[in-house]
Amino acid sequence: MATMRDVAARAGVSIKTVSNVLNDYPYIKESTRTKVLTAIDQLGYRMNISARNLRAGRTGIIALVVPELSLPYFAQLSDAIIEAAATKGWTVIVEQTGGVRERELDMLSGARRHLVDGVIFSPLALGPGETDHLHVDFPLVLLGERMSNGPVDHVTISNVEAARAATQHLLDLGRHRIAAIGANGVAGAATTRFDGYLAAVESAGLERDDTLIPMVGLSWHRTAGAEAMQELLDSSTPIDAVFGFNDTLALGAMHVLLRSGRRIPEDVAVIGFDNIEETRFSMPPLSSVEPGQKQIARTAVDLLAERIGGGGPEEYREIYADFTIEIRESTIGGRENA
């Protein structure tokens, strides 16, 4: 594999001259530049990134830490972040924690400190009481709701407001027995979305009813939604609407509802959260909260870029992306029902 030394030899100049050409040092004779570029071309030379990194102390790589790519939300988020990072010339390492505490802590331990310039981290196991772990000595941007108020920049959406709006949409349709699927007693999106749900319900003059709030696990997969829904049906508590704290939960719930013979939305209206692509193709299409994922991705990358560049304000920023409610047939029905 050709090195700069080889290029220099072939071009008949010194190593540093080659380096200068490659780094756009202004004072290079045009003929010299051409000689060097020709030699590089002939040899198929590529710069050794490790060597440059060793000197520069930068790698041009950032890490994205998510629970798992199998969840469409995180797959789409990773897509958006990789694209946003590419506009800055960065490469992205994707790490999966599986929502396992130990693996999340490992990501904060700095084991990769020299490998990446910064980290975008979406915690699931680590919670608000553990912000101590966020005192790290590398640029870090947090996503999601699990850990706010930590000593780091943070990008999320207004979970309480968004959940409240989603629930309000169901209330506006005249529904009063609204199940909330996604609560798991774990602080974070689960609790803030629950708070929004509760706020809407109570301000509509309804009583909180815990039989409408099954507990689910940490991971919001379709199966979790299906199991929670089955539990609700088994309990025979009356239900005329479901708010799934994310789309996969809602889709799992919808599956069980349809399977049990319920009509959606005539018998039970369903709304989800995240607006993943699948919502547009489920039967019926699923209403959902659109969380502005691309905006989140771009913002997170921008904040990280500032910190890596040593810029940004002293205090840590808390940025809320815009959300909208996407209304589809799972709440308002199709043309034939309208």
Place this chain on the structure above:
Amino acid sequence: MATMRDVAARAGVSIKTVSNVLNDYPYIKESTRTKVLTAIDQLGYRMNISARNLRAGRTGIIALVVPELSLPYFAQLSDAIIEAAATKGWTVIVEQTGGVRERELDMLSGARRHLVDGVIFSPLALGPGETDHLHVDFPLVLLGERMSNGPVDHVTISNVEAARAATQHLLDLGRHRIAAIGANGVAGAATTRFDGYLAAVESAGLERDDTLIPMVGLSWHRTAGAEAMQELLDSSTPIDAVFGFNDTLALGAMHVLLRSGRRIPEDVAVIGFDNIEETRFSMPPLSSVEPGQKQIARTAVDLLAERIGGGGPEEYREIYADFTIEIRESTIGGRENA
């Protein structure tokens, strides 16, 4: 940031001794080892990966190049490959090409040659006539069907056989007007799966009917499946089954079918390909070809590991993962219909 030199100073030994401790060199006095480890601990020392890489010529990073993470198949594949790579102590860079030819070529140009030890590449734009581009000087493993017979190791499934089995399943149900959604005139999975479809149809004594074979684009998204299905319905050609060349195509088609008032599977049976998690939760659940994705991931990583280690046979390997047909209600109906 502490370096090995700092650790050595604190422990009262030479730099190399610290290095030896960290690399499990056998002849180290226990007391020395303890001193070194204590110093490392006190200083919070982390090894500089770039420096080690510069010496070793290895980075411990591999690149995974896929069209896009938003497609569940590739999201789940990435998940599996990241996990498989982790068992070898590797980190994974995920690159998205969007199926754009130029970006795929760029990935093969060796621009990242020094950054990664090897590449797992799932091409979409590049095709069988362009295997010249695969003469690269870094370890490479290809996935999928777009480019076989290239000068590289290759992991895929028996697309012809699998597609034939899927189609045969529909034939066994007595269907004779089987639409094939996914053909796009592009050599690769699209053509091999089509070949399997055609082989099954013809060996059942049926004539090939091009009105059953709409053309779709390069990217097998849900929308593509929906549009193709709509086209079929508009053409009024009789149809009693659909074979989607992947699950998202099939799900898009199913959406349009249900929307048009067709019952699945009574009026039209539907089968997909890839067995993504979503198939178990669609309504009705979608029959699909299970391609042994985890096996593919493990195999690809193993092959790459061999090549990186300088091992493996001289000739290039073509490995076919096992497939099975997962039969669900979209073809055989539910209990109530059985």
Place this chain on the structure above:
DNA sequence: ATTGGCTTCTACATCGATGTACAAGTCAGG
């Protein structure tokens, strides 16, 4: 006492690119 085999540790060169210091060359103005 000497030899040879271990064990334990040190000094030094090296991986490839880049910053610093500086030398050599060019050119205009006096």
Place this chain on the structure above:
DNA sequence: CCTGACTTGTACATCGATGTAGAAGCCAAT
């Protein structure tokens, strides 16, 4: 012809970790 400003190129140290060579200390066997 000299001076000084400016251009163009070279030599060398350096980033942090590791392989090589080998020194020094210890022990048992001769």
